[in-house]
Amino acid sequence: MAARILLIIGGGIAAYKSLDLIRRLRERGMSVTPVLTPAAGHFVTPLSASALAAEKVYGELFDLTDEAEMGHIELSRAADLVVVAPATADLMARMANGHASDLASTLLMATDKPVLIAPAMNVRMWEHPATRRNLATLRGDGVLTVGPDEGAMACGEFGFGRMAEVPEIVAAIEAALGAGPLAGRHVIVTSGPTHEPIDPVRYIANRSSGMQGTALAAALMRLGARVTFVTGPASVPPPQGAVVARVETARQMRDAVMAALPADAAVFAAAVADWRVLNAADRKMKKDGTGRPPALEFAENPDILAEVSRLPVQRPQLVVGFAAETDDVVEHATAKRARKGCDWIVANDVSESTGIMGGAENQVTLISDAGAEAWPRMGKEMVAEQLARRIAATLAGGDI
Template sequence: MRARVILIIGGGIAAYKSLELIRLLRKRDIAVECVLTESATHFVTPLSVQGLSGAPVHTALLSLAEDSQMDHIALSRSADLLVICPATANLLARMAHGFADDLATTLLLATDTPVMIAPAMNVRMWQHPATQENLRLLQARGCLFVGPDDGEMACGEFGPGRLSEPEAIASAIEDALFSRKPLSGRHVLVTAGPTHEPIDPVRFIANHSSGKQGYAIAAACAQLGAQVTLISGPTALPCPAGVMRVDVITALDMLAACEAALPADCAICAAAVGDWRVTETAMQKRKKAGGEPPSLALVENPDILATLSRPGARRPSLVIGFAAETEALQDHAVAKKKRKGCDWLLANDVSTGTGVFGGEQNRILFLDGDTIEPWPAMPKTGVASALAARIAACFSSSPR
C-alpha cells in the first residue's frame, strides 16, 4: 500500500457513504483502518466496515480485546492521515474544545498527524454560529476540510451541510497524501457573490453578481493545495471541493466573517459588495401610501478591500481586489488600486452586453504595482487558474 489512513466514522445518516469511501481508497491502493464512534454503530456495522477495509475496526477506548500495542497513542501515530467522515456537529464541537471522552476524540487529541474533516449535518446546524466558530478554530489549527456540499438532506431540507460525494473525498485524501502543491500550507481568504442589503423583510438592495468568478478562484487555489476560506454572499453555487464556505448576507456580515477568518496569507476580494445600505430597515413590509414613493436614507457600507489592505499585523501578505466597471476601465482601475491600498487588482467591464455578470466568460485588466496587463477573454475558470498560478509564483519567490 502507498499510504495508510485512519478513518473516523461519525454517527450521522451520511455514515453509509463511508463504506463507499473505504472501497474507493482501497482501489487507489491506500490502506484504511477504521474507528467508529458509538453513534456510528447505529448506522453502519463494524462487520461491514471490517469486511471492506480488511483491517480491525476500533470502537472502544479501553478494550481487553485490543492488541496492547494498538492503544490510542499508537493508533494515532500509525497513519499518514486521519480522516473524519462524516464529521457531525457534535464531533466537531468535541474536537474543537479538546474533549477526549471516547476513542475517536482521544485519538484526535493525541495525534500530530494531519487531519482531514468531511462535515455532514442539517443545514441549520451547519449555519449555527457555534458550528461556524468551531470550524474556524479547527481551520486555524491546520485541519483540512472537504465540503460540505449544497443539496437535499435526509430530513427533507435543502442547503449546505450535505456530505461531499465519496469520489471527491477520496480525491482530496489522495491529494493530501501524495501531492506537494505550491500553495500547501497557505491560507487563502476569498470573498464572492453579491451582498443583500435589506429595505424591509421583503425587499433588498443587491446586484447581478452570480459569484462564479470568486467560486472558481476558491476552487483553483484549493487545487494548488491552499487552505481556502470562502466568504460567500447569497448564490446558488455549490461549495468547491476542499473549500470551507462561510455564508453571509450583508456587507457588515461579510466584513465580520473576513476579520474572523484572519490570519490569512492571501485575501482575494472578488465579491460585489453593496456600497450602501438603508439607514433604518423597516420591521414590516413598506406599503404604498397615497401614491407617493417612500424615500430611503442610505449610509455607506464598510470598505472590505480597503480594510483588509490596511497596514498591520493581521494584514495578509498579498491582498487582491476586483473592480467591476462600466466605463473608463483603466482609469478607474488605477485610481481604485491606489485608493484601496491593495497589492494587485483585477478590473473587468461589466456593462450591458458584455455578459460578464452571471456569464461564463471574463476579460481582465490586471494591475500589479505599476504594471497594467490586459488578459485575453477566457472562461472564468481560466481567469481563476491564471490568478492562482500567479499567487503561487509570488509566494514561491518570497520567504514565509
C-alpha cells in the same frame, strides 16, 4: 505511506498521455491502479498500462474473479484519490447524471474519496451548453478539475479542450493530496453579492452569481491552499473542501473576513453593496395611495478591501481586489488600487453588452506595480486557474 491513485482512463485520443502519467506518478512513489473504460482499450492496451503501473488493470464490471478478490465497492475506496484522465464529454455527462453503466462510472458513484478529472475533448464539445452544465454540476459536487488547455487537437481544430499536460496533472494530484505549491497557506476568498435589507422582503444587491469567486477558491485548493470562503447569497454553490462562512450583508462579510485572519493572501471577488439602508423597516412596506415612494436613508458600508489592505498587523502578504467597471476600465481600476492600498486589482468590463456579469466567461486586466496586463477572454474557470498560479508564484517569492 505512499499515496494510492485509482486512475480511470477514458476513451479519447489523449489516453496515450495516461501512460506517461502512470510513469510520473510512480517516480514520485505513488501506487497506481488503472481502470480502462471499454472505449479506452481502443487507444491504450491493458498490457501497457499494467506494465507501467506494475498492477492489475481493471475493466469489466461483471468479472466474477475480480468481484471475489476485490469488489468494485472496495476498489472504489482503496485509493486516496480517484483520477479520471482523460475525462471525455461522455464520461463527464455520465458522472454528472449519476449513471453507473460500466466499471468506471460505477466506481465513481461508489467512491467516498476525492475525485480529480482532466477533461479532454473537441473544442466545440467543450463549449457545448450541456458540457458546461455537466461541469458546473461536477464542481458543485466537489469534483476537482485540471485543464483543459488551449492548443491544437488531433481533430485538426484549435482551442480549449486539449487535455492538460502530464506535469500539470501531476501538480494537481499532489495538490489534491495536500502537496501543492500552496500547501500550508491560508487564503481568504470573498464571493457573491451582499443583500442590504429595505424591509423583510426587499433588498439592495449587485448582480453577481459568485461563479468567479467560487472558481478561484476551487483553483486555490487544487494548489493545496486552505481556503476560507466568505460568500454572500450567490446562485453558485460554494466549493467543497473550503471553510465556508455564509453572510447576507456587507457588515457581516467584513466581520467574517476579520474573524478569518491571519491569512497569507486575501482575494476580494465579492460584489459588495456600497450602501445600506439606515431606516430599514421591520415589516413589509405598503403603498399608501399617494404615489410617493418611501423615504430611504442611506449609509456607506464598510470598505473591506481598504481596511484589510491597511491593517497595521495581520495584513496578508498579498491582497487582491476586483473592479467591475462599465467604462474606462483600466483608468478606474488603477485609481481604485491606489485608493484602496491593495497589491493587485483584477479589473473587468461588465457592461451589459459583454455578457460577463452572471455569464460563464470573463475578460480581465491584472493591475499591479508592473502595470496593466490584459488577459484574453476565457472561461471563468481558466481565469481562476491562471490567477491562482500567479498567487502561488508570488507567495513563493516569484515574479507575477
